[in-house]
Amino acid sequence: MLKLNPSSCVRYYSKLSECNKCEAICPVEAVETKEAGIAIYQDKCVECGGCVGVCPTEALELSDFNVTNFFFEFLNQDEQVISCKTNFVCLAALGTEYMIALGIVKDIVLDIGHCPTCELKEKCFPAIEDMLNEANYVLQTIGGKEIKAESLVKTKETEPNRREFFNLFSLKKVAQAKSEFESKLEALDNPEIALDAAGAKAIKEKSIPNKRKLLFTLLKKMGKPDEYKILENRYLSFTSDKTVDETCDNCSICYRICPTEALSTTRKMDAILFDPLLCVRCHLCHDVCEKKSIQLAETFDTKEFFEPSQKILAKFNVVRCIDCGNFFTYTGGEQVCPRCKIEEEEAKTLWGIE
Ligand code: SF4
Ligand code: SF4
Ligand code: SF4
Known part of the structure; x- marks a missing residue:
């Protein structure tokens, strides 16, 4: 069964x-x-x-x-x-x-x-x-x-x-x-x-599949090779390297939803972090990203198999909203978060204020 x-x-x-x-x-x-x-x-x-x-x-x-x-x-x-x-x-x-x-x-x-x-x-x-x-x-x-x-x-x-x-x-x-x-x-x-x-x-409760844990362990046992090589991402199906482009507005859905925590963030939520060796290439982050800001990188460095690293895919200017005091990703103009802006617009419409 x-x-x-x-x-x-x-x-x-x-x-x-x-x-x-x-x-x-x-x-x-x-x-x-x-x-x-x-x-x-x-x-x-x-x-x-x-x-x-x-x-x-x-x-x-x-x-x-x-x-x-x-x-x-x-x-x-x-x-x-x-x-x-x-x-x-x-x-x-x-x-x-x-x-x-x-x-x-x-x-x-x-x-x-x-x-x-x-x-x-x-x-x-x-x-x-x-x-x-x-x-x-x-x-x-x-x-x-x-x-x-x-x-x-x-x-x-x-x-x-x-x-x-x-x-x-x-x-x-x-x-x-x-x-x-x-x-x-x-x-x-x-x-x-x-x-x-x-x-x-x-x-x-995020988790890494057993097969990935096993691969980690065996790679560690194997010891580092004399030199690292570059693999082409398009020939890989079980892991990936990624980039995030400037269209990303830090909506946070990708790093919240990633099942293995390959994608994560900082305490202040001002960056998108990525551990290639934790990625199981489920494609979920790409599927949920409304702006399609996440792309597969062209290559995968075999160094990640032996010396896994955490990359910074994007950095954001996170500040406090002057109205509600909550943190948000600031992209310029008045320092007001998107939610307060929407509420302000709705109030104006309600009261007929231009
Ligand atoms: S692929 Fe999966 S669902 Fe289909 S026959 Fe094989 S075991 Fe069953
Ligand atoms: S494809 Fe995206 S969601 Fe899936 S494990 Fe990799 S980083 Fe996480
Ligand atoms: S839809 Fe994808 S994640 Fe779900 S069981 Fe099938 S292969 Fe696995």
């Missing part, structure tokens, strides 16, 4: 979010974006995990396969091959960040022998190739191990059945399977997932 944590999905943060990565990769149309949130059609879902691999905020999870747990188990094994026929779901579920993380610590081979004939190939195979190319692009510039993709197709007789492999675990969990079955029945009747009060509270 596919589970969604709405408090991690950016579509529940704002109706303006255009994130549809899960919907775009799903080979069986089991995920549909809605005006505010998403719907999951459990009866269509084949549990390939493609959507899990592309979700920037780790909002999706398969109930019988956890990619983070797989990562740790696989690290402790001599096995180098990751295959949808033996030890993994669809390779697309790995996602770029886990691929990079594995490429930092281990020689790995992705078994793509089954992809060309797989029923899910139309959506999932190009996604796997993109993830692999991106991961190798990053690994090559930071000195990691290249991830190989090979065709290791085995004959049907010798091939272990992936379902049986997972059943070894799920047989131990009969009670859990029963409760999952009941949840699945309930989810079939209610495909559109709502945000409850606890979820709304959780949205306010």
Whole structure:
């Protein structure tokens, strides 16, 4: 069963979010974006995990396969091959960040022998190739191990059945399977997932996805390279560098809404600060910015992977309003905040004063 944590999905943060990565990769149309949130059609879902691999905020999870747990188990094994026929779901579920993380610590081979004939190939195979190319692009510039993709197709007789492999675990969990079955029945009747009060509270508590924490740790362990290189932002999907142009009026929505606190501000709210390595490229800040003042930078310095910094994207002159005393971003003229100006205009209209 596919589970969604709405408090991690950016579509529940704002109706303006255009994130549809899960919907775009799903080979069986089991995920549909809605005006505010998403719907999951459990009866269509084949549990390939493609959507899990592309979700920037780790909002999706398969109930019988956890990619983070797989990562740790696989690290402790001599096995180098990751295959949808033996030890993994669809390779697309790995996602770029886990691929990079594995490429930092281990020689790995992705078994793509089954992809060309797989029923899910139309959506999932190009996604796997993109993830692999991106991961190798990053690994090559930071000195990691290249991830190989090979065709290791085995004959049907010798091939272990992936379902049986997972059943070894799920047989131990009969009670859990029963409760999952009941949840699945309930989810079939209610495909559109709502945000409850606890979820709304959780949205306010910003968090960094596990896959990003893991990448931090492994990069730290790796040690700094002799020289830093420049990556092209357009080839990256999992992080970004940004700029803010002069049209920004410090409305504050981007740094208030950013789910990972990659965007933040000072106590006086007189600057927009940005930590590139905290950015999961969910695009929410771009989507909510009314003036479209946030842009992707053209490049990403690999120095950010090893010596993360906080950049100042914009600085503002924040002063006290002479009427109400509240702080506001001053851009010239009378030192009165926009709210007091509107109130003054409304009062004038009411009393017929020019
Ligand atoms: S944040 Fe994840 S679950 Fe939400 S719309 Fe984007 S990809 Fe889908
Ligand atoms: S797990 Fe696969 S089939 Fe199910 S919703 Fe996600 S992408 Fe679609
Ligand atoms: S900076 Fe923007 S794209 Fe990056 S995590 Fe925050 S909201 Fe998402």
